Amino acid sequence: MNMKLLWHELRLIITILIGKILIVLCRFAKLGGTSFPGKVAEKLCPGILRELSSGLKLIMVTGTNGKTTTTRIIEKILQENKIQYITNKSGANLVNGVITAFIEAVDFLGKTDASIALIEIDEAAFSKICNLIVPHVLIVTNFFRDQLDRYGELYGTLKLVKKTAALFENIKLVLNADDSLCASIGKDLKNEVTYYGIDKDVKHSTSSNNEAYDSKDAVFCLYCQSKYEYDYHTYGHLGGFRCPNCGYARPSADISCTEIDEMKDTHTDIKMRVSNQVIKARVNLPGLYNIYNALAATACSEVLGLPIQNTVKAIGSFESGFGRMETIPADGKFLKLILVKNPTGFDQVLSYFIEQNDSNMQIAFIINDNAADGRDISWLWDVEFEKLLNISHKEPEFYVSGLRAEDMAVRLKYAGIDTNKITIIKDYEELVNKGLLRTQQSKSFYILPTYTAMLELRKLLKVKYNLHDFWE
Ligand SMILES: [Zn+2]
Incomplete structure (x- = not known):
């Protein structure tokens, strides 16, 4: 055997071994261990990701909101079809986190039985990962302003995703038709595109107030800066946009929600059109934004050529994982944890509260400003807390x-919330106890933490309610 080749093989095996040991050590030390092992592996064996992923069909999911949920629904679809896959955990969506996921999944020779790698990638890291590996299918959920400190980056990120995808004409794109920013990728590129969206005339509870649309992102045409006109809104800047000046408009969707039959606090029953067939489906997650996530996953499964009945089964039985909406039973009542990290996501949770039928609501906000939460908390002023006045008849305590x-x-x-209804409780345990005490039997106490607050809170709840670690 050629010495150079032998050395290369040996180096790969040693790197995988060290990587696997680091993953175990990080976990043992309760560090979560999602990016460090990957970082070391890339140093020891540059380009290792390309090597480990060769022969696999790569699916990447990116965008501002919903990428974790969309990725997890696609995962469920793959399971439903009995397809072996590799995937990265939520939160580990930068390049090193992806490398870690591959090292964990392959054997010591770098081999795997998987045929697909399903990768959630931060939109800002997409071009970086494409230096190493290029997806066969790229799903882009949407573009929203993440936090105030990232305001200027919104168009920059979109441009970079577009520029990167433009280098690879073979990438099959799955794009949100209702987002003028996201859909522009399909307009500007030659790649094959599958669009998904919510059709006009679909009735939903958040359509009436337009959610103070003018304060949102993407008010002006990306091509000529004229103000968009809308046939309808779904949420944020999503909906039936069209530019009266240059004619840029929402493309027609290949996969679309044509009707919402019923919205519940746990699921939504919809009708969707898939390859000119109208199908009844249950999205086993609450809220309008999860319909988009289910449509994105359905569009992906169509691109992969998977049978629609398995897709419908998957989105109807999907349960959300860490950080999105986690329900913890607590003595006949429920703690519901919902991660908040940006104004649009936060707004959606508030809309969700309005959709609930609870006669009485207990809601907690836990806001940290550690580095992982974003140091600048002025983004809270972009969240429409005024909406909470709509639930005053539920006599909420905050x-x-x-x-x-x-x-x-x-x-x-x-x-405009009555200050008598607002209580500051710094101690988490006291917060949980007090909130639960005021919660009626079989009802929920909603807790909305930022990222590091979620980690701290879960640490407490893990002991109290015997929960699993989130990477399990
Ligand atoms: Zn225009």
């Missing part, structure tokens, strides 16, 4: 906690 509890309390006060 608890605030976290490093920036006081700022959150001030924000609620400025939203």
